[in-house]
Amino acid sequence: MSGLKEIRNRISSVSSTMQITNAMKMVSAAKLKKAQDSITATLPYSNKLSELIKSISASVDSTEPNPLFEKRELKKPLLVVITSNKGLCGGFNSNIIKEVYSLASEYGPISPDLLTIGKKGNDILRKKFNVISSHNEVYDSFSYSSVKEIAENITQRFEGEEYDEIVLVYNHFKNAATQIITKEQYLPIHDDSDNKGNVSGDYIFEPNRVKILEELIPKSLAIQLFKAISDSIAGEHGARMTAMHKATDNATDLRDQLKLTYNKARQTAITNEILEIVGGAEALNS
Secondary structure: OHHHHHHHHHHHHHHHHHHHHHHHHHHHHHHHHHHHHHHHHHHHHHHHHHHHHHHHHHHOOOOOOOHHHOOOOOOOEEEEEEOOOOOOOOOHHHHHHHHHHHHHHHOOOOOOEEEEEOHHHHHHHOOOOOEEEEOHHHHOOOOHHHHHHHHHHHHHHHHOOOOOEEEEEEEEEEEOOEEEEEEEEEEOOOOOHHHOOOOOOOOOOOOOHHHHHHHHHHHHHHHHHHHHHHHHHHHHHHHHHHHHHHHHHHHHHHHHHHHHHHHHHHHHHHHHHHHHHHHHHHHHHO
């Protein structure tokens, strides 16, 4: 009977785990919808702003180009690594960590510094790389204003020639089951010189194109970082929803298997008791 009690306890434990994983799946599904809506709302503005900046910058004829477009000799790169604060989301964080190691090897003897957003990535990567700052608190109250401060800090470091190249590394959300590891150049801004002159007299610029660029570029960089983090958040919820769905399925299979084992053991115990009773009765009769 002790064996039956142990199996009953395991069935109860697996059932409780299954309820937890199913609840986490439902929560992630709800948060995923909210994150997708945020990305959908941000993309048109972000894409148009980026397109406008590249077009205007290509048409500006200035002897002093904006320093954020300046391509310098690569002496020190900075990787902005976006992971999550929480686990239980499959290979979501480990894939980004592997990509950072791969990128670091591509730089050869130049060791990149890291700016991390997300506790999971920071805890692992700080053991090997120089992490200049960590912004795990962004996820506590995610908003454009909190991301804007990080973007301004990164921009100042580039303008001060502390870093010559800044790259974003994050998971791009494709669907709930698929996240694409993305590395995206943040600074210097890609100069679309092929479109030079494409901004024609259809626009009237006040006060002038240079001043407009000075105002628009910080907004564009903040939006680009905001979009990357939003993308990562959606990917995290999608990965967690998928992982918890698989965990629930596995728990269901294990519970069914344990129930079958329990029923077999119980049937065996009942059969043995019947045999003992019959054997005892025959012994008395004889």
